[in-house]
Amino acid sequence: MSETVCPTPVSLLLAPMQGLCDPVMRDLLTRIGGYDGCVSEFVRITHTVHGRAAWLRHVPELAHANRTPAGTPCAVQLLGSDPDMMAQNACEAVRFGAEHIDLNFGCPAPTVNKHQGGAVLLKEPERIHGIVRSVRQALPAHIVLTAKMRLGYENTDLALDNAAAIAAGGASLLTVHARTKVQGYTPPADWLWLRRIREHVNIPVAANGDVFTLDDYRAIRETSGCTHIMLGRGAVMRPDLARQIRRFEQKQAADAAVFGDEVLQWIRDFVELCVQHEPQGKYAAARLKQWLGMMKHAYPEAQTLFERIRKQSDTDAIRRTLANAVF
Numbered sequence: 001m002s003e004t005v006c007p008t009p010v011s012l013l014l015a016p017m018q019g020l021c022d023p024v025m026r027d028l029l030t031r032i033g034g035y036d037g038c039v040s041e042f043v044r045i046t047h048t049v050h051g052r053a054a055w056l057r058h059v060p061e062l063a064h065a066n067r068t069p070a071g072t073p074c075a076v077q078l079l080g081s082d083p084d085m086m087a088q089n090a091c092e093a094v095r096f097g098a099e100h101i102d103l104n105f106g107c108p109a110p111t112v113n114k115h116q117g118g119a120v121l122l123k124e125p126e127r128i129h130g131i132v133r134s135v136r137q138a139l140p141a142h143i144v145l146t147a148k149m150r151l152g153y154e155n156t157d158l159a160l161d162n163a164a165a166i167a168a169g170g171a172s173l174l175t176v177h178a179r180t181k182v183q184g185y186t187p188p189a190d191w192l193w194l195r196r197i198r199e200h201v202n203i204p205v206a207a208n209g210d211v212f213t214l215d216d217y218r219a220i221r222e223t224s225g226c227t228h229i230m231l232g233r234g235a236v237m238r239p240d241l242a243r244q245i246r247r248f249e250q251k252q253a254a255d256a257a258v259f260g261d262e263v264l265q266w267i268r269d270f271v272e273l274c275v276q277h278e279p280q281g282k283y284a285a286a287r288l289k290q291w292l293g294m295m296k297h298a299y300p301e302a303q304t305l306f307e308r309i310r311k312q313s314d315t316d317a318i319r320r321t322l323a324n325a326v327f
């Protein structure tokens with residue numbers, strides 16, 4: 001995931017987030033910068049092998065040397081439980097351009113878990129091991145294989161076993177979202193577990209969970225000891241969070257963006273990227289409202305802007321509101 005030259009020993013990763021960090025959001029956030037890699041939303045693997053159109057729809061980066069327009073590498077995340085189908089689909093993704101496959105062992109969604117996918121697998125480390133091993137054995141050696149897990153399903157009893165199973169299966173990096181499935185997104189994430197897991201396995205661990213500010217980043221680094229950090233919701237709330245961290249690591253002033261011209265320009269760019277992605281319908285309006293709804297946690301002004309566009313669904317009306325916005 002960190003194939004690009006990283007001027008510091010830290011690797012910053014943009015988290016996979018279904019319905020939130022889609023190709024448009026990945027494009028925008030990696031343009032703003034600071035990321036060494038990103039991960040696609042999960043692709044569900046059941047009883048079929050996806051064809052070219054499906055792979056390119058889920059991960060359009062595949063058609064562009066596996067990178068976002070800013071040049072940031074993008075991993076393809078698979079979610080499923082059948083080792084053979086996971087392996088076959090991983091190989092198909094590679095056939096259409098993937099260079100890095102990531103496996104999801106953390107999704108808490110009830111429908112996904114009911115079909116034996118995501119976090120429910122954390123109850124069975126042997127099954128997780130079998131899936132990772134099957135995919136690793138099927139993939140060409142130069143293709144990167146990584147995995148992402150939570151600390152467990154109901155409790156953390158199997159956290160170390162699951163992490164060890166993933167490492168023994170042949171993954172080269174493990175991202176850990178420091179919560180169990182039943183903890184959902186309730187704060188705080190348990191960063192101490194990241195250290196325990198990092199000390200237990202022989203592959204790098206990427207620390208994930210509740211990094212919303214530069215101070216959170218410093219704290220998770222210190223508590224976990226990890227040098228790979230994955231940013232999720234914080235990356236969407238503060239679009240320049242990775243850039244701030246990168247500047248901090250390079251001993252420059254972090255220069256956090258204020259809600260003024262620069263942030264407004266990102267918002268305008270986002271709308272145009274949405275329109276390019278899906279010219280018809282209300283996609284741009286829906287995505288912008290979703291984004292402002294998250295950004296208001298970092299910037300009170302985002303709430304004001306949200307109120308102004310709340311009743312608008314027409315893209316031109318939104319463009320006018322944004323063109324006239326002054327903060």
Ligand SMILES: Cc1cc2nc3c(=O)[nH]c(=O)nc-3n(C[C@H](O)[C@H](O)[C@H](O)COP(=O)(O)O)c2cc1C
Nearest residue numbers: 015016017018020041042177209210211231232233
């Ligand atoms: C809306 C949403 C969708 C998510 N989708 C995925 C996903 O597709 N694959 C995955 O591994 N994790 C997914 N996650 C989990 C995040 O990648 C991340 O582990 C979690 O949000 C904790 O990190 P954070 O506190 O930095 O947000 C999702 C999280 C959110 C909020």
